[in-house]
Amino acid sequence: MSPPHGSIALVRSEPSVLHLDLDAFFAAVEQRDKPSLRGKPVVVGGLGPRGVVATASYEAREFGVRSAMPTAQARARCPHAAYLTPRTAAYRAVSDVVMNTLRELSPVIEPLSLDEAFVDLAAASLADLSTAHVEALGALIRRSIKQHTGLTASVGAGTSKLIAKVASEAAKPDGLLVVAPGEETALLHPLPVRALPGVGPVTAAHLARLAVHTIGDLAALPADEVVRSLGDAHGRSLAELAQARDDRAVSTERESKSISVEDTFDNDITNPALLAAIVTRMAEQVASRLTATSLSARTITLKARLHDFTTLTRSATLPGPTDNVRDITRLASQLLADLDTRNGIRLMGVGVSGITDWVQYDLFAADPEPNPEDSGVSSHSAEPASTEASVASASDTDHAGALGGSGPHWAPGKDVVHAEHGRGWIWGSGLGRVTVRFETADTLPGPIHTFRADDPALKPTTPSS
Numbered sequence: 001m002s003p004p005h006g007s008i009a010l011v012r013s014e015p016s017v018l019h020l021d022l023d024a025f026f027a028a029v030e031q032r033d034k035p036s037l038r039g040k041p042v043v044v045g046g047l048g049p050r051g052v053v054a055t056a057s058y059e060a061r062e063f064g065v066r067s068a069m070p071t072a073q074a075r076a077r078c079p080h081a082a083y084l085t086p087r088t089a090a091y092r093a094v095s096d097v098v099m100n101t102l103r104e105l106s107p108v109i110e111p112l113s114l115d116e117a118f119v120d121l122a123a124a125s126l127a128d129l130s131t132a133h134v135e136a137l138g139a140l141i142r143r144s145i146k147q148h149t150g151l152t153a154s155v156g157a158g159t160s161k162l163i164a165k166v167a168s169e170a171a172k173p174d175g176l177l178v179v180a181p182g183e184e185t186a187l188l189h190p191l192p193v194r195a196l197p198g199v200g201p202v203t204a205a206h207l208a209r210l211a212v213h214t215i216g217d218l219a220a221l222p223a224d225e226v227v228r229s230l231g232d233a234h235g236r237s238l239a240e241l242a243q244a245r246d247d248r249a250v251s252t253e254r255e256s257k258s259i260s261v262e263d264t265f266d267n268d269i270t271n272p273a274l275l276a277a278i279v280t281r282m283a284e285q286v287a288s289r290l291t292a293t294s295l296s297a298r299t300i301t302l303k304a305r306l307h308d309f310t311t312l313t314r315s316a317t318l319p320g321p322t323d324n325v326r327d328i329t330r331l332a333s334q335l336l337a338d339l340d341t342r343n344g345i346r347l348m349g350v351g352v353s354g355i356t357d358w359v360q361y362d363l364f365a366a367d368p369e370p371n372p373e374d375s376g377v378s379s380h381s382a383e384p385a386s387t388e389a390s391v392a393s394a395s396d397t398d399h400a401g402a403l404g405g406s407g408p409h410w411a412p413g414k415d416v417v418h419a420e421h422g423r424g425w426i427w428g429s430g431l432g433r434v435t436v437r438f439e440t441a442d443t444l445p446g447p448i449h450t451f452r453a454d455d456p457a458l459k460p461t462t463p464s465s
């Protein structure tokens, strides 16, 4: 059976909540598997015209590239970075290893996304949860993950989820911070209010008008003043968090929480365009309720009652939570497209579940298919000496007719295998050609070769594990 839901202690006297977060996850996996990119700026995300950065390597962050930034803006700030399409299968394989490592530690873990989870150490059969022992445990987990995945993780621990999460953030990259009981507010109060869950740009602007900039400022404000400014529920919970009072349980499931809208129609609807418009509107309503409450969700569900009163539900789960209206709308629309609606629909609903109160920006996962307008990398000449450090960005002129009519789409970053040269990855494509760098996690940085895009010797492949 699955582990028990929920958690043990309400107010903890020991640093028994642990939060683990891999460093620059997607970019780190790319650097692991592509030796020529180690130590270089790497940006993983949507590469199309409306693409968004999922993860930037620390080298790219030095140029101001951030998660959730439009990829076009990232290209402007860091044109020489490698811009890569996400390889979800590779990330998922790493995630499985990480989550299994954590499950060996405690039956109660709460994954927040592919690379991030809370662990309730109080649910484990550990005799000693002293600060020193939790520190040793954190170091052990970090070593184990490094050994099994080749990646670095940062770990934080403390007496609550808030403190554990803030501690792992403070420890980044490649660090460990266990906050001893009694030290919580010393860590928390100097931080900007944005470090609290539920404080987005709008709330931060409200608070700035009260001259509240740090969590300490907020803690110094009388709670009823916070409530007057932010409303009862939101104000009260933030006032509590600012005092480091956080009794949220580490929960293995979040299924109890969901948001949905549905509507029964006067007449059965058969018109596909009308159904699509209704689903789009419902998805927008759900997304706006998520953003209004600073929540994100991983699972999008479509509910449909057919003319014969059969009720169907279809759902899709993302690797990470999203509150992005475009992603939610697109997934709901895809679920609708897979439904047979020819005989009419009498009720339609859109909902989200798997809700978390930490907004993640790993939104790319809703967009696993490469954008057909996106020809990827512009350079198609094999001159590795002059282009060593860069996977150049696609210029507009390279989009036209870049790919020829046949053959698979060669998205930058994807794994390929060549009959003669072996395994490699797509460095770029355009004008009927595709350039491949032949290297893997276990080789030295490898050579670049260019082929015709329809070369039968070149095939897409899955990530090696």
Ligand SMILES: [Mg+2]
Pocket: 021, 022, 023, 024, 025, 115, 116
């Ligand atoms: Mg991470």
